[in-house]
Amino acid sequence: MGMPASLTHDTIHRPPPPPPPIDHGWGGGGGGSDGRGADRRASFTGLFVLLAASTMVFAAFTSAFVVRRGLSDDWASMSKPPILFVNTVVLLVSSFLLDLSRRALKAGDRSKFNLWWTAATGLGILFLLGQAVAWRQLSAAGVYMATNPSSSFFYVLTAAHAFHLLGGVSALVYVDVQALRLRLGPAKRTAIDVTAIFWHFLDGLWVYLMVLFYVWG
Amino acid sequence: MSSPSAHTAQHAPHGFIRKYIFSLDHKVIGLQYYFLGLFSVFLGMSLSLLMRYHMVNPNVAVSWFGKLWPTAAAGGVMTPELYLSLMTMHGTIMVFFVLTTVPQSGFGNYFLPIQIGAEDMAFPVLNMMSFWTTFLALIVMVAAFFVQGGAPLSGWTAYPPLSGAGRITGPGEGMGQNLWLVSIAIFCGASLMGAINFIATTVDLRCQGMRLMRMPLTCWTWLVTAILGLLGFAVLLAAGVLLLLDRVAGTSFFLPAGLMINDQILVSHKGGSPLLWQHLFWFFGHPEVYIAILPGMGITSQLLATFSRKPIFGYKAMVYAILSIGFLGFLVWGHHMFMSGMNPYSAMAFSVLTMAIGVPSAIKTFNWIGTLWGGKIHFDTAMLFALGFVSLFVTGGVSGIFLGQPALDLYFHDTYFVVGHFHMIMGVAAIFGMFAATFYWFPKMFGRMMNETLGKIHFYLTFIGVYAIFTPMHYLGIAGNPRRYSAFTDVEYLGKLIPVHQFMSWAAYVTATAQIIFLVNLFWSMRKGKPAPINPWHATSLEWTVPSPPPHDNFAGVHPVVHHGPYEYSVPGAVADFIMQTDPASVRSEG
Numbered sequence: 062m063g064m065p066a067s068l069t070h071d072t073i074h075r076p077p078p079p080p081p082p083i084d085h086g087w088g089g090g091g092g093g094s095d096g097r098g099a100d101r102r103a104s105f106t107g108l109f110v111l112l113a114a115s116t117m118v119f120a121a122f123t124s125a126f127v128v129r130r131g132l133s134d135d136w137a138s139m140s141k142p143p144i145l146f147v148n149t150v151v152l153l154v155s156s157f158l159l160d161l162s163r164r165a166l167k168a169g170d171r172s173k174f175n176l177w178w179t180a181a182t183g184l185g186i187l188f189l190l191g192q193a194v195a196w197r198q199l200s201a202a203g204v205y206m207a208t209n210p211s212s213s214f215f216y217v218l219t220a221a222h223a224f225h226l227l228g229g230v231s232a233l234v235y236v237d238v239q240a241l242r243l244r245l246g247p248a249k250r251t252a253i254d255v256t257a258i259f260w261h262f263l264d265g266l267w268v269y270l271m272v273l274f275y276v277w278g
Numbered sequence: 279m280s281s282p283s284a285h286t287a288q289h290a291p292h293g294f295i296r297k298y299i300f301s302l303d304h305k306v307i308g309l310q311y312y313f314l315g316l317f318s319v320f321l322g323m324s325l326s327l328l329m330r331y332h333m334v335n336p337n338v339a340v341s342w343f344g345k346l347w348p349t350a351a352a353g354g355v356m357t358p359e360l361y362l363s364l365m366t367m368h369g370t371i372m373v374f375f376v377l378t379t380v381p382q383s384g385f386g387n388y389f390l391p392i393q394i395g396a397e398d399m400a401f402p403v404l405n406m407m408s409f410w411t412t413f414l415a416l417i418v419m420v421a422a423f424f425v426q427g428g429a430p431l432s433g434w435t436a437y438p439p440l441s442g443a444g445r446i447t448g449p450g451e452g453m454g455q456n457l458w459l460v461s462i463a464i465f466c467g468a469s470l471m472g473a474i475n476f477i478a479t480t481v482d483l484r485c486q487g488m489r490l491m492r493m494p495l496t497c498w499t500w501l502v503t504a505i506l507g508l509l510g511f512a513v514l515l516a517a518g519v520l521l522l523l524d525r526v527a528g529t530s531f532f533l534p535a536g537l538m539i540n541d542q543i544l545v546s547h548k549g550g551s552p553l554l555w556q557h558l559f560w561f562f563g564h565p566e567v568y569i570a571i572l573p574g575m576g577i578t579s580q581l582l583a584t585f586s587r588k589p590i591f592g593y594k595a596m597v598y599a600i601l602s603i604g605f606l607g608f609l610v611w612g613h614h615m616f617m618s619g620m621n622p623y624s625a626m627a628f629s630v631l632t633m634a635i636g637v638p639s640a641i642k643t644f645n646w647i648g649t650l651w652g653g654k655i656h657f658d659t660a661m662l663f664a665l666g667f668v669s670l671f672v673t674g675g676v677s678g679i680f681l682g683q684p685a686l687d688l689y690f691h692d693t694y695f696v697v698g699h700f701h702m703i704m705g706v707a708a709i710f711g712m713f714a715a716t717f718y719w720f721p722k723m724f725g726r727m728m729n730e731t732l733g734k735i736h737f738y739l740t741f742i743g744v745y746a747i748f749t750p751m752h753y754l755g756i757a758g759n760p761r762r763y764s765a766f767t768d769v770e771y772l773g774k775l776i777p778v779h780q781f782m783s784w785a786a787y788v789t790a791t792a793q794i795i796f797l798v799n800l801f802w803s804m805r806k807g808k809p810a811p812i813n814p815w816h817a818t819s820l821e822w823t824v825p826s827p828p829p830h831d832n833f834a835g836v837h838p839v840v841h842h843g844p845y846e847y848s849v850p851g852a853v854a855d856f857i858m859q860t861d862p863a864s865v866r867s868e869g
Contacts, residue, residue, distance in 0.1 A: 102481075107475075110474045111474055113509070121513040136549075221519075
């Protein structure tokens with residue numbers, strides 16, 4: 062490009078810039094990627110973006126559910142295995158224990174943190190096993206995925222939820238292993254908080270699915 | 279941190295595999311995406327050439343067709359089904375692995391962190407996984423060519439029942455269609471990972487002074503594109519899972535009862551709604567158009583300002599236009615379904631909302647022209663492609679106004695008018711954005727300049743070429759030429775249009791050949807190009823403050839501080855005709 066030789070990048074880049082004014086704007090206020098603060102913020106942003114994506118997946122399933130149910134005359138309400146209520150309680154209690162453990166950590170009580178967190182993890186795994194039992198009971202009763210649109214959606218939604226839950230349980234186990242090996246430094250607090258929020262989300266999602274199954278399923 | 283202080287610079291890992299294959303460096307990952315897209319675009323283009331050849335020579339036997347496809351092109355003559363499978367794979371590969379991948383994941387990965395002053399993306403491991411997942415998706419997609427029955431033939435939109443009823447609907451609808459769906463599901467996962475990274479990086483890793491309203495417009499378009507991808511691909515993933523279950527698990531989400539397909543009655547399914555797929559698909563599919571085009575808009579804005587030596591006209595209006603295009607993009611999916619049977623009131627609502635997108639689009643076009651007005655325009659190749667983008671965007675946009683009206687769309691929908699429209703605006707406009715970005719950022723990525731002479735020859739051949747290919751399609755559409763037909767010889771009124779097709783095919787051969795010039799320029803310049811100065815275009819954004827190519831952590835341990843907006847060109851009273859974003863505030867107190 063035909064630029065005068067004197068107007069080069071280097072000539073206007075000296076002297077080095079003076080200290081900038083403190084910027085209190087939204088973001089861009091320093092930190093950059095140099096500190097743990099930015100990493101922690103980014104982790105939370107990433108988490109909430111992930112939750113938005115998961116919400117969209119289930120919103121799409123729900124809209125398909127509503128349309129499929131409303132458009133056709135072949136929708137037959139299916140009988141759901143009662144163990145689902147037990148599973149629901151198990152999941153809710155695990156969420157509750159997770160928060161107990163976070164409070165214990167805040168109060169500096171690491172052994173209680175370990176206890177509650179391990180218990181919550183165990184309940185999470187128990188929930189998955191309970192879901193497997195529910196599927197076994199359904200198939201034993203002759204209700205398969207292709208039996209009826211209601212059962213198709215039941216299997217799809219519970220499987221999609223369980224898939225998310227596998228991720229959640231992995232995170233719970235990861236934190237638990239770190240905690241039991243006494244590696245719970247400040248950097249791990251972000252992992253704890255992110256895991257807990259994700260778990261609560263899955264909890265709420267499950268309650269929503271139960272309402273969907275029992276009101277419209 | 280209160281000043282641009284020097285920290286310890288981080289260095290790239292030494293091993294070849296960790297440095298170039300499973301790299302965590304956003305720049306390497308950006309290049310991986312770029313070359314994946316480059317492979318895909320030539321693959322997709324080759325398929326289109328085969329289609330164009332077949333359309334005008336439907337009965338000519340080509341011996342190597344017969345060797346490539348012993349069944350589908352026995353004796354060297356393509357079957358209509360093979361034509362449809364080429365069409366499906368052309369559309370799929372171009373939309374997903376080129377238009378979605380290169381402008382966002384390629385250039386965005388490389389330049390978003392640098393432009394906002396970050397050392398890397400927020401989640402480098404996720405970034406690496408995102409690329410390799412995309413790579414896996416491409417492998418699975420291409421594998422569809424090699425399974426029994428070949429690639430699917432249901433188009434890139436995969437409408438059921440054709441895509442859902444299995445092998446009885448035709449070759450390619452067996453394993454080929456399954457692989458297609460699995461590939462798309464994998465691709466959705468990769469896109470979601472990418473979107474998480476882009477959003478978290480933009481929101482949280484901007485350097486000091488890089489307020490949102492100081493970000494280059496490229497960063498805005500990458501951010502909005504990531505949000506569109508996040509919301510859109512999540513829905514496509516859900517829809518794809520349901521369609522796959524219809525195919526392999528015997529469910530009936532999208533398949534109604536009693537369909538007669540190839541003389542067989544479909545008895546295994548009942549009650550499903552093919553329209554449900556269309557709604558879910560287009561809820562993703564329309565935002566996908568903006569996923570393809572928004573980064574091109576950002577790059578064009580960046581280049582028009584730089585090469586006109588003027589600030590972008592109406593920076594804030596541009597930002598709001600990007601945001602409203604993103605928002606409105608989710609409210610107009612129904613305009614793809616006017617022909618599918620729809621309550622006229624719904625059609626009217628979708629039509630009005632569609633027209634409303636014309637407003638932010640016109641704002642952008644107006645501002646681009648405003649940026650050029652009275653500027654000292656430098657016609658470098660990068661700038662030529664940016665101007666080409668504006669031209670194609672306007673041409674493609676104007677035909678969109680026709681198609682957005684239900685009464686007209688009912689006529690045009692299944693004709694070449696639509697093919698011309700979306701190739702102009704979503705296909706070649708976005709490709710021109712990629713060419714512009716390649717010529718603009720090549721010096722930064724490879725430390726060398728591309729050859730301008732070859733670049734200009736390539737530009738003019740391509741610019742004239744794409745108009746020669748796609749403008750006649752509008753005429754064909756008005757004349758009633760249906761799309762998706764593999765030959766026109768057996769219909770009397772279409773026979774008269776064959777000379778137009780012959781012209782378009784020749785234009786396609788020439789334009790495709792001209793792309794070899796680009797390839798030669800690209801690879802020759804990487805090795806032998808003139809060494810590039812740090813800031814060859816005298817541009818203002820952060821990537822032009824670091825060496826070419828940038829060091830592993832982008833700023834060699836220094837944390838940049840931003841004092842200026844991204845388009846401070848020809849500022850009255852300034853020493854140079856541009857002010858870098860990192861120049862001291864005293865160079866000019868505003869910003």
